[in-house]
Amino acid sequence: MGRRNDEVEALLQEYADLILLTGGDAYRARSYEKAARAVGGHPGDVAHLDVKGLQEIPGVGKSIAAKIAEYLATGHLPAVDQLREKVPAGVREIMAIPGVGPKKAAVLHRDLGISSVAELLDAARADRLSEVPGFGERSAENILHGIEVLGQSGGRVLLNTATELAEEIVAELSRVPGCERCAYAGSLRRMRETIGDIDVLAAAEDSAPLMEALTALPYAADVIGHGTTKTSIRTTKGMQVDLRVVPADAWGAAMVYFTGSKAHNIRLRTRAVKAGLKLSEYGLFEVESGRKVVSASEEEVYAALGLPWIPPTLREDRGEIDAALRGELPEVVTERDVRGDLHTHTDLTDGLAPLEEMLATAAERGYAYYAVTDHAPNLYMQRMTDEKMLAQRQQVRELDRRFKGMRVLHGTELNIDPDGGVDWPPEFLAGFDLCVASVHSHFRAGRDAQTRRLVRACENPYVHIIGHPTTRLLGRRPGLDVDLDEVFAACARTGTVLEINASPERLDLNDEQILAARRHGVRFAVDSDAHSPLHLANLRYGIGTAQRGWLTKDDVINTWTWTRLRRLLNSVPSDSG
Structure with missing residues (x-):
């Protein structure tokens, strides 16, 4: 079903994790992690590529390409199967707990013999983790919280995963003779950040062909129920899909009822x-x-x-x-309102594509402006230097002249240090068109420290946008423990913009936080945080989240005209309103 890139990405990431779990070479593991991200971000379907074609994907060498080809041909990868046999399944589950990861899971298994989430839960409650080297005073507390976060996902999937599956099913059913209309409804249509099951609605006089078509889909693993008005299947990935068929003249009522x-x-x-x-x-x-x-x-x-x-x-x-x-329902922002993207990356740091390729895709989307914001030097793994950034700035200036009709902005994603400082001195920051500042480390500091950290970043006159403000990763990492109301008040006072990060793994800020920030008078930027051309399309999920937060296009700065946006970027934050 659909592109097999996500499937291959998950396999390569699992292989990288298994290498670390079994004490393998960390550099080799990182190679597979990089290849996993590259495959996930590749715009074409890897199932259509041979070994030579796979090697053209950045980060995919000959050996990895051969493994991908073997998996695509056979459905198995012996190298992964062999490592799976060495690691109990429960240890792999432990690895998925936010804040644990493969290295800590391996240590817990080696030193305490912990082979399941239940055993880890008992050990944390009994304060046995303090016996393990590398586990500090708050380790038990953090792991208990991580287990709670993992449990909250409850089999739910990310919004993009559910959307892609639903759109494929709707497309398949729409081709069935007699199908007059077909669409998805439920929490997916409301664009909840995670989805439990998919509701599909169809209109037809005869429901039988539609019901048969659903159960005949190649990824329909089980038929849960089969009737004339409703049929339910479970896909090979474990997702439940419910199809309801109504007469065409009942379409509107059914869409209201099931949405x-x-x-x-x-x-x-x-x-x-x-x-x-x-x-x-x-x-x-x-x-x-x-x-x-x-x-x-x-x-x-x-x-x-x-x-x-x-x-x-x-x-x-x-x-x-x-x-x-009361006649006060907002006219919510739509994807059509968006004029540009203000947080994106290239292969200069952790992106997967060169600048020109990212710009070409942005131009195809009809953007009036586009900002490249590669990482700054304090995120040491990205190996940024002043010289690299200045060379990119020169390239941006040249491309800005070439991409007529789309202004190209040179920005950066700064790192908010534990004390609220950022990379580079003021005289260097002054050369950027746009600065996004984000937290990338020290996630476990106390509430007061995290709040001061973000407020100080808001008060920095060179910071335009706070990126992914809570740092959460859905199902993997909880957000910062921070007084968001104080941060929102600081943004309103300084004119600093808050990001709605459209990456489906983040959707940060979330809808409830947006509602709270909006009451303070904060303005927002809905950004893709794209690391490949394919990721630029993730903006739709950020817009859905913005809608759930009742935002209009006036609330979102990247719907503004270039003239209006330029005034904001060029102003001193405290004067920008």
Whole structure:
């Protein structure tokens, strides 16, 4: 199903982890990690490449290319299978706990004989981790929290994974004869950050061909239920997909019914009851006569309930119905409103593609401006130097003249140090068009220290944007322990912009944090944080998150015209409003 890049990326990353777990060479492991990221970010489907073609992917050498080709041909990689046999499955599960990783998992197994998450939980509660070299005073606390974070994922998948699968299923079912309409609904349409299962809705007179088509998909591993109105499957990746088929004239009511959260739908049904109506997936009906009032479109259903159409991303019962009744529902930002991307990377640091390739893809997206923001020198593994950055700046200036119609900005992603300082002195920072500042280390400092750290970064006159403000990685790393209200107040005071990082692993800030920051009057940038041309398209997930935070295009600076954005970038933060 779809591109096999993600599958190969996961395999190579697992191989890298297994090398570390079994005491193998760290440099070799890093080679596989780099190759994994390169395959994941490659725009084409690796399944269509031979060994020679695979070697053209940056970071994929001859040996790794041969292994990928072997896996694609056979579905197995003996080198990985052999290492799996040496490591208990439970140890691999421990490795997935936020804050643990392969090296610590190996030490725990070697020194304490811990081979499962349950055993680790017992050891942490019994304070046995302090016996292990390299585990500090807060190790037990951090691991307990990591186990809790891992448990919260509960089999849910990232938004992009669910979206790609849903779009493929909708495309397949739309080709079935007799299918009049097909779309996904549920929490995926509301663009929740993680998805438990996928709801697909189709309209047809005869449901049988659609139900058969769903169960015949090559990645349908199990048929959970099969009926005339609903069929459910579990895919080979463990994801449940529910297909419901309704008559074409019930489409609007069904989309309303299967999109809104439970709480939102209760509010709608309560309004219907007060008006003597009943709302179901088949329409809005008069209770006494049973006459159908409306059902064909969502707009008709909402209008019959005295409401304007409410965007799917707002249907969470967080005040959207009351706002609609007052005529105060926001016109939420859309991807069409975006004029540029202000946080991206190239292969000068940890990106996968050269600058010109990133710019060409951005130009194809119709951007009016685009910022390259490679990492600064305090992120030592990226080996940035003043000379490299100045050479890139010269290249950017030359390309800015070549890419007519798209301004090319030279920026950087600075590292916010534990005390809130950043890379480079003021005179060097003054040469950048744009500075994003992000936390990349010292995640476990106390709440007061983290808060002071971020506030000081906001107060730096050369910092325009705070990147991925909480640093969370969904299902892998919790956000910083920080007083966000104090940070939001500092941003409002200094005019510093907060990022909504569109990487599906981050979506940072999240929707609730955006709502809180918005109340302080903060402005936002929705950025892809792209490390390859393919990642530029992730902006859609950041926009969905921005919508869930009730943002309009005026709230998001990279929807502004270049003239307006330039005034913000050139102003002293405290004067930028």
